[in-house]
Amino acid sequence: MNTCEEYREAIATDPSFDGGSAHLSQCAPCQAFRSEMQALDLKIGRALAINVPELDLPELPEIDASKIAVLPQLRFTTPAWLAVAATVTLAAFIGFRMLGDDLSSGTLAEQIVAHIEHEPYSFRVSDEAVSDQRLARVVPATVATMDHGAGLITYAQTCLINGRDVPHLVIQGERGPVTILLMPEEKVSRAQLFGGDNVTGVILPVGDGSIAIVGRDGERLDEIQERVRNSVTWGT
Amino acid sequence: MPKGPISTVQVIKTSWGGSSRMNSTNTGLGRRRRFDELVGVYHQDMYRYAAWLSRDKAIAEDVVQEALLRAWKSLDALRDAAAAKQWLLTIVRRENARYFERRRLDTVDVDNLTPSQEALLAEAPDEQLDELREAIYGLEDDYREPLVLQVLMGYSTNEIAEQMGLKQGAVLTRLHRARLKLRELVKL
Numbered sequence: 146m147n148t149c150e151e152y153r154e155a156i157a158t159d160p161s162f163d164g165g166s167a168h169l170s171q172c173a174p175c176q177a178f179r180s181e182m183q184a185l186d187l188k189i190g191r192a193l194a195i196n197v198p199e200l201d202l203p204e205l206p207e208i209d210a211s212k213i214a215v216l217p218q219l220r221f222t223t224p225a226w227l228a229v230a231a232t233v234t235l236a237a238f239i240g241f242r243m244l245g246d247d248l249s250s251g252t253l254a255e256q257i258v259a260h261i262e263h264e265p266y267s268f269r270v271s272d273e274a275v276s277d278q279r280l281a282r283v284v285p286a287t288v289a290t291m292d293h294g295a296g297l298i299t300y301a302q303t304c305l306i307n308g309r310d311v312p313h314l315v316i317q318g319e320r321g322p323v324t325i326l327l328m329p330e331e332k333v334s335r336a337q338l339f340g341g342d343n344v345t346g347v348i349l350p351v352g353d354g355s356i357a358i359v360g361r362d363g364e365r366l367d368e369i370q371e372r373v374r375n376s377v378t379w380g381t
Numbered sequence: 382m383p384k385g386p387i388s389t390v391q392v393i394k395t396s397w398g399g400s401s402r403m404n405s406t407n408t409g410l411g412r413r414r415r416f417d418e419l420v421g422v423y424h425q426d427m428y429r430y431a432a433w434l435s436r437d438k439a440i441a442e443d444v445v446q447e448a449l450l451r452a453w454k455s456l457d458a459l460r461d462a463a464a465a466k467q468w469l470l471t472i473v474r475r476e477n478a479r480y481f482e483r484r485r486l487d488t489v490d491v492d493n494l495t496p497s498q499e500a501l502l503a504e505a506p507d508e509q510l511d512e513l514r515e516a517i518y519g520l521e522d523d524y525r526e527p528l529v530l531q532v533l534m535g536y537s538t539n540e541i542a543e544q545m546g547l548k549q550g551a552v553l554t555r556l557h558r559a560r561l562k563l564r565e566l567v568k569l
Contacts, residue, residue, distance in 0.1 A: 193514075
């Protein structure tokens with residue numbers, strides 16, 4: 146990839162394209178084009194993420210069970226982790242209590258716990274990392290850059306927290322999956338602890354924004370906090 | 382079967398008490414549990430995909446309802462959980478095509494939208510996003526759909542090609558042109 150035309154075509158096809166670094170390093174106009182397309186893509190993502198109405202299931206007809214083939218060891222029918230995640234999140238949602246003294250009800254922390262409850266797949270125990278392409282799409286350079294110091298990222302999704310799209314990442318902690326929410330526009334004055342019967346979390350002030358980290362009760366968040374804080378740099 | 386909203390938590394609560402030795406009753410329960418898990422995870426994607434295919438929120442709701450019904454009936458064909466999202470979105474795509482075949486709707490006139498079509502554009506939180514959403518709305522179907530699949534659904538160009546029945550080269554061209562069109566339209 147040696148020409149501007151080739152490079153720009155690749156970037157316009159996929160703004161997370163990370164090839165052509167030799168050309169990019171020597172071409173300021175292509176650097177500007179890349180930044181522009183990445184910013185545009187972020188906005189396209191926000192524009193496409195329309196509000197979704199509450200699910201209203203249609204009337205489902207009864208299925209004759211005798212005609213259903215039993216599929217032994219079907220990969221999908223192993224929801225133990227899902228059941229555990231549900232128990233954790235449900236208990237957290239119901240028994241939610243703030244440990245800090247400066248957060249009122251309906252706060253950012255409550256929204257975070259409620260959000261996690263709606264994304265049970267983020268609690269999947271996994272050793273499979275999301276692709277760099279996926280990560281670049283969820284955490285574009287305009288929002289933040291992350292090195293690999295935080296740990297193996299097994300889940301990445303853009304989510305709505307407090308009316309803003311934020312990257313929702315998951316790494317694997319000692320006690321199970323740990324949720325990380327990068328919130329460059331949510332400023333907090335100091336670290337805020339929160340928790341429930343089965344989860345514990347913290348919202349850390351980082352620059353002009355904050356990072357929320359939520360794990361299962363007993364997770365060593367202090368160690369994870371340092372790793373995450375050191376691996377994240379807000380975009381400009 | 383009661384009609385009404387479900388939550389993921391309600392779904393998961395039904396997951397307890399399963400037995401490794403299946404009989405006809407718990408096979409049926411397992412099937413429902415599996416369906417509810419799928420719906421809990423992918424409902425948002427299904428709706429957004431349907432909305433951007435049809436460009437109409439009311440039609441999107443109808444399409445998703447039909448797609449859910451079809452998914453329920455053919456759930457046993459889904460053997461691999463990793464393929465669930467693509468399976469569901471394919472059903473949405475087919476139901477959307479069926480809907481338009483049935484209704485033989487006219488093409489959308491962006492300057493003369495119905496309330497349900499306008500609703501898709503009416504919720505942007507800021508002016509710039511509003512402008513961009515309108516620009517996406519106005520894109521030809523051939524350009525809008527691969528963009529939705531790539532940006533919103535996280536599909537690779539190979540997966541988009543498979544979903545749309547295109548060659549990968551055609552997908553690359555459409556994505557490239559779609560972004561350049563949007564860039565021109567919104568004049569960032």
